[in-house]
Amino acid sequence: MLDALSPLGGGINLVLILLSVATSALTAAVGVGGGVLMIMALAQVMPAAALIPVHGMVQLGSNAGRAAMTWRHVDRAVLAAFVPGAMLGALVAAWLLVRLPAGILELCIAAFVLYTCWGSGLPKRALGRVGVFVAGAITTLLSSLVGASGPLVAAFIKQGQAGRLASVATFSACMLLQHLTKAFVFGVAGFVFRDWLVLILIMVAAGFVGTWLGLRLLHRVTDHRFDFLFKWVLTLLAVRLTWLGVQRLLAA
Template identity: 45%
Template sequence: MLVVASFFTSALTASFGVGGGVAMLALLGIFVPVAVLIPVHGAVQLGSNTGRAWIQRRFIRMDVAAPFMAGSVVGAVAGAFLVVQLPDALMKIVLGAFIILVTWTKIPGINRLGKAGLAVASSALALISMMVGATGPLVSPILAQFIPDDRKALVATHAASMVVQHALKILVFGLAGFAFGSWLPMVATMIFTGYLGTTYGSLLLDKLPEESFRRWFKIGLTILALDILRRGLSGFF
């Protein structure tokens, strides 16, 4: 079931730019032990995003991706040594509210933020990625602020950025002693079907008008954010 689901979740992200990583995290939570959920999810998403970045490589905006990648390295290193334990419910509420805010409003002065500012923002996102599973819905609206009118560039740049974040996450878990070998056959098969899904989703992206993409992109992000808020609020009751 997970192998088949990998096809559809990868197609979802390739065509609409968001949603597949969170959906896969939820599905993995049903079938794999909680203790291995984050590293296994990271390995699957590393493969999925690598395939998406390769297929859509000609659309990657390196002027946006490069500072994001550099900042991610700093954030991942900090996440490996800095112990930050916030209440899970509070974290979800803050993330959900932030995603909705950034999705539907233009951040003042975002055009003047520059590469240094983007690197700082990506450092914070990488640090958050070490504490929660899927941060794609958080990264997407940030990148959308820098790439407001090119859906193909947005999806491709998001893929390239997430490759770095997931690779760093895998490195940290590997150094911590997580045994990826026992999960490799399942992960490899899911990466393969995910690549097929990415290929299909990229074809849909080519046919999707820019206006329709932006509308469904925002709707998808909002639905995911509302679900994050719901889970956060339920943690207080």
């Protein structure tokens, strides 16, 4: 039965479903990290052509669940500015759909994340409507090209949010819309979702369970502890991106 879920084997399908629970719980509880862990795991077992579109659809469902459960905490002003930028980024990605030089992108994202975590913070102008619009466009473009721009979006969103629930809710709503654009981008590019649809739907349902578990933990975490965990998870992800970027630069 599990073998029929996707072109992958039954055992792998089961592991990915359980992983969807774990990564959704991580993002709900800590604010970020689940999407990157998911794409790292998918990259080990999934054909390259299916990696980014399948990851995007699974994360769309995961973020939809998180956004629905935390909707009253979403910063709607940020979301209203982010959406037009995301649409622009998706249109550019559909036209471009190529990768930047190996290693450069990872190093740029890592540098930005580390600066927002440990630097003096972004200027207020960058957190205004124009700044959010630009962030929506750039991160959506990057997400369509390399798969996981979550740390970049999370680092930007966190600068303008005071509480842990607002951070998670606004991040989830922005990522929901960003991943939604991937259906358009890869549909235009000719990717056939049908072969992977059943696995995607089951992983999305599993993600709802993980989100529920993670949000229960989030409500028990203080803002101070959340900020500490959020910053260090982002930092570890940025260190990993730096390592990958250096490896790819050297390989090239």
